Amino acid sequence: MREGGGDQVVVAVVVLQPGRDVAALAGVSSRTVSNVVNGYAPVSEATRARVQQAVDELGYRPNVLARNLAAGRSGQIAVVVPYLDTPYFAELLQGIIRAARVQGYNVLIDQTDGDAEHEKLFLSGGSQHLLFDGVIFSPLGLAQSDLSERDASLPLVVLGERVSNGTFDHIGIDDVTASREATEHLLGLGRRRVAAIGRPALPHRRGGPAAHPRLPFGPRAGRHTRPGGVRHLHPALQPLRRRHRHGPPAGPRRTSGRGLFFYSDLVALGALHTLASHGLRVPEDVAIVGYDDIEDARYSNPPVTTVSPDKKLIAETAVARLLKRIGSSTPVPGMEIRTPHRLIPRASTMGRQAPAPGTTDKPSAPGR
Amino acid sequence: MREGGGDQVVVAVVVLQPGRDVAALAGVSSRTVSNVVNGYAPVSEATRARVQQAVDELGYRPNVLARNLAAGRSGQIAVVVPYLDTPYFAELLQGIIRAARVQGYNVLIDQTDGDAEHEKLFLSGGSQHLLFDGVIFSPLGLAQSDLSERDASLPLVVLGERVSNGTFDHIGIDDVTASREATEHLLGLGRRRVAAIGRPALPHRRGGPAAHPRLPFGPRAGRHTRPGGVRHLHPALQPLRRRHRHGPPAGPRRTSGRGLFFYSDLVALGALHTLASHGLRVPEDVAIVGYDDIEDARYSNPPVTTVSPDKKLIAETAVARLLKRIGSSTPVPGMEIRTPHRLIPRASTMGRQAPAPGTTDKPSAPGR
DNA sequence: TTGAAAGCGCTAACAG
């Protein structure tokens, strides 16, 4: 096949500058390649096809790092939560990641353990300057005042119990109303002595006890955990036992008419466990209401009546608002956004008459 | 103070090229600034101090995007799991993020929903070429064969049930042994009829039934969820009821001597819920063993005996191995890594004699 | 030990 012993030309395609190679192969400039790859408008169908073919042929994939530098944006958002292994945050995160991906954004996760210093880092964009274009932030240790001293140029959406100062959006359910509904549910079922455990400050100040003079608020539970529910149930058990302190010292106690509202399903589940080990029946002896509507509380024994926020909506709203901020060249005024919630009655307050999960109880997030 | 009405020099520090400004202020080149900021060796103590002062003065923070492009690495790793709201993955993720942060790496999260196509994307580095330096991957939908056809240049660590093909590391517990221990635990407690539910293939083939001829493997549970436990318990309930099918049709049934091993705590918890709603007692009527040692299973009613992998160790090992791969210029041979596990007996098999969590039961991850 | 300068690969003015 070879003619003579002559020259043999070996064509080695060395990909040094991928973008340029594609441009060369397609016979266009790198500018046009960029336009095609990014789907920008002004490219004729003919050139687009030619460039696309060159892209496929060379297996060209644009270098995201270079793109980020040139564009001055990272295409990433950070989500900062206190604890990842808390079901509420895990479920929220799932929604955020889905929503962000749809918009072409990647999600960086960080976990602060509720440490105020760690949380503060993010208000200034962290040491990772420009690594993310915005932050969805669920503070725990941080004071409200810290939120005011932040670098306002970093797009921010705050989740949870804080309040916007006008430089960021805040999204959450109306927890005062929710707390009241929870205690009213208990009172409405005829429970005469009702305690709220986990976050006394808020309902205490804003319309809790006024409406329910019999509501002795329990200790703040700190981080909301199952072990926390075990630990913090003891103070709550005191009033439950008061009427019986002269009764028989051993054996299961009858303490009907009591109700406990926990500001977290997780704490409620810990409490459930403790109550069971003390031989107290739920709801016969003590009725229980939780908060968050995590899946665990749907399948516990008994299932726990709970305040259910629309987590999917919170996640989607948070992403939408953050991207709006990121995309806007002028400062977007901070909004206070209230998302809906509802009280889901289950066996922990209703007894057997409550529908069992897996039969008629619809999950609040249909996709799961 | 001013002499005459003469010139007044207004010095406006316009930060156009941050790095250069620092260099100018410190009277050095940008090269030296880079060395100081990155802690590279050859800088005299005097210049280092001078540069550092300039950095502080100007509030200089290097642009991560530019650094990434120049350095050709992103300083990020991706963690790809099927579901974020599954407690096992949430707990694992927490460990991975902590370990990665210590090494200066950020963590990108993605969730595949177990979709094989979505999972495959990551084996080729995804559309996000160069956005992450390596991947920790927990496949679900993907076949073992797909793992062999991947782009071997992307550093990869696989978690779970797959096997390494030599181009990546695989980390997991010895699930054959663990499954055997779980069923032996049940048999050792005198349970005569034992069923395993959730992942029949593996123990079936490799030493399961051979050792325990009475072990009828149940259906594969698909995604491991609590609702799954509810759904898939029905087939398992058939043999449980067989002996009683001529008995009284209503009321709680006595079915002592039965044991169920679930290849996931989550499924076990769903099953627990169903058993309770059927009036079956655990462990008196049915003993339950789960898998994963998620926190829920420590606080359920009753707490669930489970196979406990060392999740913290898995997370740390995964990060360590991945960074080793990322840092190595030559290909690192793929390793099969077995991490330890242990069976934790709880009330779901032991009854009241088992220690209750929150009293003597130590959490397997002390930091939580 | 430090300076000068050449990229990293892409984006986006600014022409044409």
Place this chain on the structure above:
DNA sequence: CTGTTAGCGCTTTCAA
């Protein structure tokens, strides 16, 4: 509609 070109801000080779 498309080509030319100047950066994005840092790292790093090569000299000094």
